[in-house]
Amino acid sequence: MGDALRAIRFAEVAVLVIDAERPFEKQDLTIGDLIVREGRGIVIALNKWDLVKDKQERLAELREMCERMLPQVKGVPLVPVSGLKGNGLEKLMAGVFEMARLWNKRLPTAKLNDWLAEMVEAHPPPHVGGRRLKLRYMTQANARPPTFVAFCSKPKELPESYLRYLVNGLREDFKMPGVPIRFNLRKGENPYAGKARRR
CATH class of the missing domain: 3.30.300.20 (K homology (KH) domain)
Incomplete structure (x- = not known):
């Protein structure tokens, strides 16, 4: 956890990688909360997406879980990826750049x-x-x-x-x-x- 905290403190946007089949376990939520408390942008990568059967239904379930378990970052991007096959990495990077833009946003x-x-x-x-x-x-x-x-x-x-x-x-x-x-x-x-x- 110490390494994670050091990495978060040096980051602008942190990618929280969670297992799409076993999402939002205690450690996921602890790290997610640390990212928010440090004021960093956050994007959630849903790993092992290649193993998910009904992808649309699962994505809707995970969005609902995320809103409930991490309400302090309502609307956080959830990006399906597969570390094994390398799928979804372009969308993940696009999500990171968009979060960085919003994190730097200034309003009149x-x-x-x-x-x-x-x-x-x-x-x-x-x-x-x-x-x-x-x-x-x-x-x-x-x-x-x-x-x-x-x-x-x-x-x-x-x-x-x-x-x-x-x-x-x-x-x-x-x-x-x-x-x-x-x-x-x-x-x-x-x-x-x-x-x-x-x-």
Whole structure:
């Protein structure tokens, strides 16, 4: 496991190779979780695909299992391969390059704030102590992985379920399937409010 961790820390995108006939065993999930915690892009290679009988049905089953067992990278690419026969390696490399592109993705602040306003309007944050929590402004602080910061009236009070709602929305609306997304909250209002007026 130490070698795997060192390799993950030096990687930009990690390929998690799992056995298509015995998928998502404990070690697979442990390594998958490490990749996500280190903020690396991830592509899952479904090895021994040449042994799978009903390929379409099996792929659908594996997608469902993956969504359930690795929900923190919803939509992660699953690429059938055969190490023995060398099948699927071109598709695997294409998946790696696409994940690297998404991992480096940057989103304009204006688009993010329009999106945030729509998300808050569709599903407002809860009330705490009789007052609704406010999310007023967000920006992308970094890429590699995409890291976002939102300013909130009481960041410690915002439920984990609401953060998941925002992260899943970002992933879906900005087409970032399978990318680990970091979402941080800071206390305060829009730090740039009023700057344009003072010029």
